[in-house]
Amino acid sequence: MPHDTSFAEDAPGCELPGGFRLLQGQYQIERPLISGGFGITYLARDSLERRVVIKECFPAGLCRRDGTDVKPEAMGHAKAYRNILRAFLREAQWLAKSQHPGIAQVHQVFKENQTAYIAMECIDGLDLLTVREEQPERLTGAVLKQIMDQALDVLGCIHKLGVLHRDISPDNFLLDKNNKLTLIDFGAACGSQGNDSSGAAAVMAVKDGYSAHELYQPELPHRPVCDLYALGATFYYLITGDAPPHSQERLKAVMAGDPDPCKPLLGGGWNADPALLATVDMAMSVLPAERFQSARDWAGALSECEEPEVQPVEDHTMAGTVPEPAAVEAGGDGKLVEAIADLVARTNGSLTPGKPRAARAEQAPPPPKPQAEARPLVNLFGEPVTDLEAWLQEEDAIARRRKNTPPAEQPQAAADTSSEQQQSFAGRLRKILGRRPGGLAPVRN
Numbered sequence: 001m002p003h004d005t006s007f008a009e010d011a012p013g014c015e016l017p018g019g020f021r022l023l024q025g026q027y028q029i030e031r032p033l034i035s036g037g038f039g040i041t042y043l044a045r046d047s048l049e050r051r052v053v054i055k056e057c058f059p060a061g062l063c064r065r066d067g068t069d070v071k072p073e074a075m076g077h078a079k080a081y082r083n084i085l086r087a088f089l090r091e092a093q094w095l096a097k098s099q100h101p102g103i104a105q106v107h108q109v110f111k112e113n114q115t116a117y118i119a120m121e122c123i124d125g126l127d128l129l130t131v132r133e134e135q136p137e138r139l140t141g142a143v144l145k146q147i148m149d150q151a152l153d154v155l156g157c158i159h160k161l162g163v164l165h166r167d168i169s170p171d172n173f174l175l176d177k178n179n180k181l182t183l184i185d186f187g188a189a190c191g192s193q194g195n196d197s198s199g200a201a202a203v204m205a206v207k208d209g210y211s212a213h214e215l216y217q218p219e220l221p222h223r224p225v226c227d228l229y230a231l232g233a234t235f236y237y238l239i240t241g242d243a244p245p246h247s248q249e250r251l252k253a254v255m256a257g258d259p260d261p262c263k264p265l266l267g268g269g270w271n272a273d274p275a276l277l278a279t280v281d282m283a284m285s286v287l288p289a290e291r292f293q294s295a296r297d298w299a300g301a302l303s304e305c306e307e308p309e310v311q312p313v314e315d316h317t318m319a320g321t322v323p324e325p326a327a328v329e330a331g332g333d334g335k336l337v338e339a340i341a342d343l344v345a346r347t348n349g350s351l352t353p354g355k356p357r358a359a360r361a362e363q364a365p366p367p368p369k370p371q372a373e374a375r376p377l378v379n380l381f382g383e384p385v386t387d388l389e390a391w392l393q394e395e396d397a398i399a400r401r402r403k404n405t406p407p408a409e410q411p412q413a414a415a416d417t418s419s420e421q422q423q424s425f426a427g428r429l430r431k432i433l434g435r436r437p438g439g440l441a442p443v444r445n
Helices: 075-097 128-134 141-160 199-205 224-240 247-255 274-283 295-304 334-349 388-403 411-421 425-433
Strands: 027-035 039-046 051-057 063-066 069-072 106-112 115-121 173-175 181-183
Touching (some): 051 075, 075 106, 075 115, 128 173, 128 224, 141 181, 141 295, 224 274
Antiparallel strands (some): 173 181
């Protein structure tokens, strides 16, 4: 986890010094890594000389360091600090129960210095923000797809546990040298019902360009679609190199009937799989109802839009040549050669020499196939229709009566209409992609 990012501008002089010991010497701080809205993260070693990451609850702007103790910056901040401390401990609980390879494992949670600490697994990787800035060549189409699959899998896991992350962004994903992805920083997380007291925590964690507009308004319900919007915005950045426009600006434009300032990725000339681009566009829809409603929906739509691999037929012949039978070596099996020669002689002896083409008798044309007996016209019940014109008029009259029947009296028709309106996400994507039997449109460089 080599985040050498300095946080001196965010919290000058507030970090614990190198060599500082916690939990009666069980952990020793080596150096600070980074600070976020809710705390300071350190690289440390435990009593077994293993490298670990320790996160300290230290919400910037709400608290200060008094010696080694952490105290509210002012009396008016005491309640907010207590709420964030509770949210920090909830983060530890959610991390501990989220047993997933894409989430760092928690070793220990403890209170000290009038604050709380989380000791967790150290991930040796770079955040996606750094990868895009310093190693953009790593983000090939195949790697983007691999990263997306992992991100959707880990989000599906935490959402199934009833947890919303609410701080999905490029700097909260770590990518190791084998392209294994890990989601970090659950400081803004809450229950999926959004009915806890951590609304203030969500407001502190919003990131312009990545957070859905709902997160700027704590009174609105926070659902998994908020995380999926942020994941789409993260991939928008990985593909374009720029953060997408502010979600609140997008909402204002759409509500005013103006063009969305966020240009779709699909059709923008990006060197990426069109299906992947289309899913990112859909996940970033301004209105929550138009986004994927779950990570599973997103993953399913993406997999259904993938082209099956066509295995080429192996052809060992060279173009323009006709394969010939292998010749039998003269020095081969003499008995086999004699047997073949005798068979050919006996076969040729029983054949009559062919006549010249002009002298051949013309073959008689094949006898005509018997005509199938015409079947009588019948109605739906198998009864013969003797007067076709009268029957057609009767059917037209029935169709007109059905057309004038109120929908409430046509349960089957209503069910059919509802079924047509409920298009799958994969179907919507195919419509966006303009997919034809020949496959997806070619990728443009």
